[in-house]
Amino acid sequence: MIQRPPWSLTFADAPPLTVFAALGGHAVVRLEDLPEIPPTELAAGDIAVVTVSRRHTISDDLTTAPQAVIRAGHKQLLGPADRQANLSNALAPRTYGDGLPGATTLIRGTYAPQGDAGRRLLSTLPPPAKVAANPRIDAALELLTSEAARDEPGQDAVLHRMLDLILVLTLREGCTKSGLERPTWYRALSDTAIGTALERVHSDPAHRWTVAELATAAGMSRAAFAARFTELVGQPPLAYLTDWRMTLAADMLRDGSEMTVAAAARAGGDQDAFAFSVAFKRVKGVSPSRWSRETAASATS
Structure with a gap:
């Protein structure tokens, strides 16, 4: 203008x-x-x-x-x-x-x-x-x-x-x-050690990450890494990993996607579709299949 x-x-x-x-x-x-x-x-x-x-x-x-x-x-x-x-x-x-x-x-x-x-x-x-x-x-x-x-x-x-x-x-x-x-995500990514761990998680969310493995990547002891990660990110490492996997899965399943719950589970590193569904509902409040139906309905309304 x-x-x-x-x-x-x-x-x-x-x-x-x-x-x-x-x-x-x-x-x-x-x-x-x-x-x-x-x-x-x-x-x-x-x-x-x-x-x-x-x-x-x-x-x-x-x-x-x-x-x-x-x-x-x-x-x-x-x-x-x-x-x-x-x-x-x-x-x-x-x-x-x-x-x-x-x-x-x-x-x-x-x-x-x-x-x-x-x-x-x-x-x-x-x-x-x-x-x-x-x-x-x-x-x-x-x-x-x-x-x-x-x-x-x-x-x-x-x-x-x-x-x-x-x-x-x-x-x-x-x-x-x-x-x-x-924002917490910016402070965490700006931290050399925690930023390195987050980059590993984001680049390969399906990997079976452990706190010890991420601590090694960050060059810290397990206890020091867990405390520092929680302070900067606002969640413990594995809780953040679960939330991030469920966020990615939610996008895979949204709007009536043809992706199955089992396929979304495997993409997030979980071979057990039932365990994945339990984790998804705990994080998102609804089951994966209901999430897919509801987002599809809202997209067409």
């Missing part, structure tokens, strides 16, 4: 993860469904990551009333007709506004993570978080701005990968330099 103030857009059914980047001008993000969370102000080059709100408004100022509501991909224009024309005016592919001097330039990227692994990641992210402008992210945003206005073969694939890059850079900057509280 390239629009002179005053401007205000409400997103009524936002996906689980939204990234706002202010390339020029000023913007403020407020969560309509979570009014107890203070608004997030953005200056040029700042980025906001919104993970907990399904209805939020971004505007040039908190006093500016919404001029459009976007729901299910459709824009409902509000207010005087002269403002409606600006907000519906296409300047280039994927770009709208008046494009006049003094305009705020804003990029919005959205994600709808699929599966239990995606939800697991989202649950560890902080509430709306601002990452201040810095040279590394600025360079990526400049390239994204240029690419967003183009309409060439493969353009969507290019833009998706660039948004992925900006999201990863933003989360990394937020965890390391912005003073935000670091």
Whole structure:
């Protein structure tokens, strides 16, 4: 969007993860469904990551009333007709506004993570978080701005990968330099010893890992490793391994997948389908077969 103030857009059914980047001008993000969370102000080059709100408004100022509501991909224009024309005016592919001097330039990227692994990641992210402008992210945003206005073969694939890059850079900057509280998974992966053990588990979850084997990989004694792992991750090693296996299995079985419970059990390193089903229900609250049916039903509803 390239629009002179005053401007205000409400997103009524936002996906689980939204990234706002202010390339020029000023913007403020407020969560309509979570009014107890203070608004997030953005200056040029700042980025906001919104993970907990399904209805939020971004505007040039908190006093500016919404001029459009976007729901299910459709824009409902509000207010005087002269403002409606600006907000519906296409300047280039994927770009709208008046494009006049003094305009705020804003990029919005959205994600709808699929599966239990995606939800697991989202649950560890902080509430709306601002990452201040810095040279590394600025360079990526400049390239994204240029690419967003183009309409060439493969353009969507290019833009998706660039948004992925900006999201990863933003989360990394937020965890390391912005003073935000670091998620437990980031602190654990940043630890040389525990990070090594987690990489082993993630790369081969079906392996019959023992605490002693993981401790050896981490270069620690068994007792010291177990204590350090629990402190950083929030779970003992084998409890985390079970949760991670069940997370992967849930994704294999979701949406009415043709994968059988026995096949999902073997993929997670468990040859006993009954024992797998017991562990799955303990972690997820329902049996694997019921999980598959319910996620399939929710996907078609």
